[in-house]
Amino acid sequence: MDSQTIRSSFFNQLDGTFIWLKDVGVTGDVFRDVFSQAVRARNAAGMTYSQMEAKTWEVGGKEESRSSGWWNNMANYHMDTPPAPKYIPGIAEVLKMSEREVKELIAEQWYGVRPDDRLPRRLRTLVATARRVARVDLVLLNDVARALGDKHSAETEVEELKEASVAAEEDN
Structure with missing residues (x-):
């Protein structure tokens, strides 16, 4: 086992x-x-x-x-x-x-x-990985995570704008 x-x-x-x-x-x-x-x-x-x-x-x-x-x-x-x-x-x-x-x-x-503990399941492996990172590297890890989050937010916003544009064209 x-x-x-x-x-x-x-x-x-x-x-x-x-x-x-x-x-x-x-x-x-x-x-x-x-x-x-x-x-x-x-x-x-x-x-x-x-x-x-x-x-x-x-x-x-x-x-x-x-x-x-x-x-x-x-x-x-x-x-x-x-x-x-x-x-x-x-x-x-x-x-x-x-x-x-x-x-x-x-x-x-x-x-x-x-x-x-209220950590979402999808983030648990990331947190486990972050626990093994040296303290001095946590700033870099945080910056990378923030950049990826900003990228995802921008992509989501672009998709929403595309959907709104298509919906507006269909209404006309």
Whole structure:
């Protein structure tokens, strides 16, 4: 199973809460570690990793619990793999969040997706490409995009004028 299929499968299991996944080739490093921050905050508030493990065991039993080592790794190291959907109820209980909020944290940290993203589908690959461009080159990329937009606007206006001209001739 390829990574795109795995990502799609994971997202389907998240009840379609989010619109899109990060494009292949964009690493998780570009995204904020919001899930890990939530784990660190819970730990800083006094809940040990062992207590987190016990709470997930209490909610999901052995099959759906997360070990204290897993919680420690989530808090302190970059983890490439998000928690599977079956663990979400226990994680939500530990973090004192709704399951939906946990899904949103997972989607943002591992897939670069936020529920408030409103980017049209046709622009998503462009944005993914722009994320890989050096900051100094973003001005050039912006200028090229603006020029192409102006070109498209001019072509659209010419077409509209042609259509109006043809319609006016037909009326005469």
